[in-house]
Amino acid sequence: MAIANVAEPLPLLRVRGVEKRYAAPVLTDLDLDLRGGEIHALMGANGAGKSTLSRIVCGLTTPDRGTMSLGGEPYQPHSRRAAQRAGVQLVMQELNLVPTLSVAENLFLTDLPGRFGFVAVAALLARAVEALTALGLNELDPRTAVSRLGIGQQQLVALAAALAHPCRVLVLDEPTAALTSAEIELAFAHLRRLRAAGTAILYISHRLEEIRQISDRITVLRDGRVVATQPAADAALDEIVRLMVGERAVGALDQRDHSPGDVALRVEGLTRGKRLRNVSFEVRKGEILGLAGLVGSGRTETVRAIFGADRTHAGRVSRGPGPPLTIAGPKDAVRAGIGMIPEDRKEQALLLSQPVRMNMTLAVLPAFVRRRWWIDDARELRAANELRLRLDVRSHSLNQRAGELSGGNQQKVVIARWLLRECDVLLFDEPTRGIDVAAKIAVYRVLNELAARGKALVVVSSELAELMALCDRIAVMSAGRLVTTFARGEWSEDAIVAAAFSEYAGRGDTARRGRVDSC
Amino acid sequence: MLKPPTAADRGDSPAVRSLPRIAEYLGLMAVLVLLVALFSALSAHFFSRITFTTLANQIPSLTVIAVGMTLVLIAAGIDLSVGSVMALGSAVLALARVEWQLPLSVAVALCLAVGLLAGLANGFITVRWAVPSFIVTLGMLEVARGGAYLVSESRSVFVGAAMGRVGMPLPVIGLSPAFILAVLVVFAGEVLLSKTILGRYIVAIGTNREAVRLSGIDPRPVVVSVFALSGLLAGLGGVFHVAYLESADPNSGIGLELSAIAAVVIGGTSLMGGRGSVVSSFLGVLIIAVLQTGLAQIGATEPAKRIVTGAVIVAAVILDAYRHTLGNRREHD
Ligand SMILES: Nc1ncnc2c1ncn2[C@@H]1O[C@H](COP(=O)(O)OP(=O)(O)OP(=O)(O)O)[C@@H](O)[C@H]1O
Ligand SMILES: [Mg+2]
Numbered sequence: 001m002a003i004a005n006v007a008e009p010l011p012l013l014r015v016r017g018v019e020k021r022y023a024a025p026v027l028t029d030l031d032l033d034l035r036g037g038e039i040h041a042l043m044g045a046n047g048a049g050k051s052t053l054s055r056i057v058c059g060l061t062t063p064d065r066g067t068m069s070l071g072g073e074p075y076q077p078h079s080r081r082a083a084q085r086a087g088v089q090l091v092m093q094e095l096n097l098v099p100t101l102s103v104a105e106n107l108f109l110t111d112l113p114g115r116f117g118f119v120a121v122a123a124l125l126a127r128a129v130e131a132l133t134a135l136g137l138n139e140l141d142p143r144t145a146v147s148r149l150g151i152g153q154q155q156l157v158a159l160a161a162a163l164a165h166p167c168r169v170l171v172l173d174e175p176t177a178a179l180t181s182a183e184i185e186l187a188f189a190h191l192r193r194l195r196a197a198g199t200a201i202l203y204i205s206h207r208l209e210e211i212r213q214i215s216d217r218i219t220v221l222r223d224g225r226v227v228a229t230q231p232a233a234d235a236a237l238d239e240i241v242r243l244m245v246g247e248r249a250v251g252a253l254d255q256r257d258h259s260p261g262d263v264a265l266r267v268e269g270l271t272r273g274k275r276l277r278n279v280s281f282e283v284r285k286g287e288i289l290g291l292a293g294l295v296g297s298g299r300t301e302t303v304r305a306i307f308g309a310d311r312t313h314a315g316r317v318s319r320g321p322g323p324p325l326t327i328a329g330p331k332d333a334v335r336a337g338i339g340m341i342p343e344d345r346k347e348q349a350l351l352l353s354q355p356v357r358m359n360m361t362l363a364v365l366p367a368f369v370r371r372r373w374w375i376d377d378a379r380e381l382r383a384a385n386e387l388r389l390r391l392d393v394r395s396h397s398l399n400q401r402a403g404e405l406s407g408g409n410q411q412k413v414v415i416a417r418w419l420l421r422e423c424d425v426l427l428f429d430e431p432t433r434g435i436d437v438a439a440k441i442a443v444y445r446v447l448n449e450l451a452a453r454g455k456a457l458v459v460v461s462s463e464l465a466e467l468m469a470l471c472d473r474i475a476v477m478s479a480g481r482l483v484t485t486f487a488r489g490e491w492s493e494d495a496i497v498a499a500a501f502s503e504y505a506g507r508g509d510t511a512r513r514g515r516v517d518s519c
Numbered sequence: 520m521l522k523p524p525t526a527a528d529r530g531d532s533p534a535v536r537s538l539p540r541i542a543e544y545l546g547l548m549a550v551l552v553l554l555v556a557l558f559s560a561l562s563a564h565f566f567s568r569i570t571f572t573t574l575a576n577q578i579p580s581l582t583v584i585a586v587g588m589t590l591v592l593i594a595a596g597i598d599l600s601v602g603s604v605m606a607l608g609s610a611v612l613a614l615a616r617v618e619w620q621l622p623l624s625v626a627v628a629l630c631l632a633v634g635l636l637a638g639l640a641n642g643f644i645t646v647r648w649a650v651p652s653f654i655v656t657l658g659m660l661e662v663a664r665g666g667a668y669l670v671s672e673s674r675s676v677f678v679g680a681a682m683g684r685v686g687m688p689l690p691v692i693g694l695s696p697a698f699i700l701a702v703l704v705v706f707a708g709e710v711l712l713s714k715t716i717l718g719r720y721i722v723a724i725g726t727n728r729e730a731v732r733l734s735g736i737d738p739r740p741v742v743v744s745v746f747a748l749s750g751l752l753a754g755l756g757g758v759f760h761v762a763y764l765e766s767a768d769p770n771s772g773i774g775l776e777l778s779a780i781a782a783v784v785i786g787g788t789s790l791m792g793g794r795g796s797v798v799s800s801f802l803g804v805l806i807i808a809v810l811q812t813g814l815a816q817i818g819a820t821e822p823a824k825r826i827v828t829g830a831v832i833v834a835a836v837i838l839d840a841y842r843h844t845l846g847n848r849r850e851h852d
Pocket of ligand 2: 407
């Protein structure tokens with residue numbers, strides 16, 4: 001960090017006067033310098049234009065105006081492939097792995113090792129194991145199809161794929177949004193090695209602590225313009241947040257009354273092969289229960305099993321004192337008053353090519369009906385508009401396609417869908433993935449409000465700080481088991497992390513080693 | 520940030536919502552007008568009332584089948600069995616009328632029931648065993664064709680006047696009741712698609728079925744009803760077909776599924792599901808019909824007719840793909 005002050009090093013990647021507009025201007029007269037051997041954080045509210053800029057740098061989008069140069073040469077990539085050839089790698093916000101191919105094939109999709117036109121399987125697997133181990137994914141079989149991985153594991157695979165290829169410039173668009181601190185530490189150790197080797201890294205994230213840990217300089221983007229670029233060492237976080245969101249007040253969370261009522265959901269002995277082993281817990285009315293654990297520890301499997309999204313081999317789910325429910329599918333769960341927000345918005349929640357309003361009202365359409373069959377457009381529109389204001393969804397109209405929104409705004413649409421449906425039990429899987437600081441607070445408020453109205457909430461999150469701010473209790477999962485539950489006031493970050501590792505014998509060591517490296 | 524819905528949101532104000540739609544129709548209508556003008560220039564007899572009424576009275580079966588096909592394609596399925604199911608329905612209808620001497624209404628009901636059953640079977644098998652509808656309906660294509668041969672003992676059955684006036688031109692306007700009914704089915708299909716919950720679910724399932732399932736909506740009954748509807752409409756197509764030809768031929772409707780798919784795709788419905796319009800499919804049917812009639816009138820040979828029709832289908836789809844990328848440049852990252 002100190003070296004930068006001696007002499008201004010020449011930027012490796014130089015962006016000048018870049019503009020891009022879709023229906024409205026997205027990037028305006030944007031300049032950015034990326035130096036070799038720096039980790040440069042790009043920050044901005046949802047829809048500020050971060051992903052658009054990274055797509056331009058990586059050849060996925062052509063700017064309307066402006067120039068770029070790479071190592072002094074003019075740089076004008078026309079495709080992602082061209083950018084890769086020039087040494088520019090990207091990990092995209094909305095992951096684009098090929099679900100039917102194996103992890104190994106996805107890792108080396110652009111340069112599969114081959115012999116006489118056939119894939120050299122042994123060589124591929126060896127390289128894959130190496131790439132995965134570097135990120136602590138020792139337990140992941142590289143022959144697994146990507147479609148069977150959770151979103152956190154997919155994120156790690158995408159990261160591993162980028163890191164396994166030598167590059168001069170690496171663009172990471174929210175690479176850690178679904179990762180827990182343990183995985184992040186390993187990833188950071190790797191990034192620091194790359195930085196030492198002279199790679200320029202553009203790092204996009206909404207997690208402020210992370211930015212402070214890893215970055216050398218910070219650029220803040222607001223409404224498509226650069227509002228500040230400064231060394232990370234001098235940056236005050238509240239100042240950055242203010243620059244990002246402008247006059248939008250961030251505010252603090254109101255204290256909620258933490259006195260839960262009767263049991264609203266009882267889960268007993270939930271089992272699903274090795275991924276879920278005998279999980280039992282209760283949630284009360286007005287209570288928020290957090291589920292913590294490493295990526296792949298069974299948090300998502302738990303909420304999916306309760307919701308009936310996957311088959312379980314054993315276990316019972318009941319609503320409070322009532323008899324066990326028979327949940328053959330999500331429809332039964334919803335009928336029993338249980339809702340779920342899935343972790344993967346693109347594959348499991350959104351209708352990307354359909355309008356925002358249709359996405360918001362999908363789960364409650366029968367409520368907007370006139371004379372049995374007809375959709376009451378006016379009422380539907382009013383409801384969708386209220387949701388948009390409540391969650392501050394940035395779209396230029398409610399008829400805009402959901403796929404055109406920025407990642408964070410898409411996530412807000414997914415949350416909106418379940419707010420209209422009055423479920424008594426709500427299961428949130430990574431509800432704030434990709435959401436900016438100000439909007440996170442808005443989401444927390446919504447969750448608190450739901451709890452205050454007597455709903456029972458289960459929140460899965462990889463961000464411990466988030467769970468500790470929201471929850472009444474935090475249950476920790478490890479290798480498919482629910483190992484402990486902490487009540488508010490009893491928990492500490494270290495205790496939770498220790499519990500999260502408790503069921504992994506070998507893996508814990510590697511992860512901890514990663515942590516030591518990075519200090 | 521507190522603002523009321525903007526004009527662009529107010530999809531319910533017809534001016535806004537139907538704008539892109541009307542533009543879509545305009546494109547297809549322009550193609551239609553162009554074709555009519557072209558053939559009128561090439562052949563002295565083309566531009567006449569008799570050409571148009573004859574043409575209209577030929578297409579009711581294809582029209583209603585294309586309506587069903589549109590819904591199936593939007594739900595990201597495909598129904599290859601429609602031509603055979605139509606033939607099976609026709610055979611049953613002729614048998615009921617001629618052999619069993621049943622009243623017209625009962626015979627028609629039987630024909631529709633046959634179509635509905637075939638469609639229900641398609642839908643049920645598709646969702647029960649989660650098999651691609653392509654395979655299931657390919658099987659049904661064979662099964663129903665075999666059934667048609669069985670029922671008719673592989674012979675064409677003459678029905679004559681036993682179908683009443685369903686397929687005959689009405690006195691003054693020259694159009695048949697069948698054509699008028701088919702147009703009504705088109706509008707009913709469009710309303711179903713754009714105004715009802717079922718229609719909304721069909722579009723949603725075609726876009727992302729897993730998302731629909733995880734929203735607490737069981738997609739299976741919706742898929743079954745879409746195939747059932749397609750089968751029912753194939754049965755109705757059979758009624759129109761027999762009424763028009765005054766006979767039932769077990770070989771009828773061979774390749775009809777491809778004409779239907781062609782018409783639907785010309786109308787801009789996506790084969791990948793999630794997007795399409797029934798009225799556009801009707802315009803697609805008209806385009807194909809005008810092309811065939813016009814080519815016949817200018818004396819084109821059968822091979823030439825086929826080559827031109829094929830080229831037009833591909834051109835229409837390219838045009839649609841082009842128009843679609845213009846509006847949708849975001850590389851879903
Ligand atoms: N194809 C498109 N059509 C219309 N608008 C688009 C398109 N692509 C991007 N936009 C708009 O550009 C703006 C910036 O989007 P971008 O994805 O770059 O935001 P972001 O800073 O990455 O936000 P987030 O933090 O939510 O990921 C958004 O308002 C988005 O709606
Ligand atoms: Mg983004």
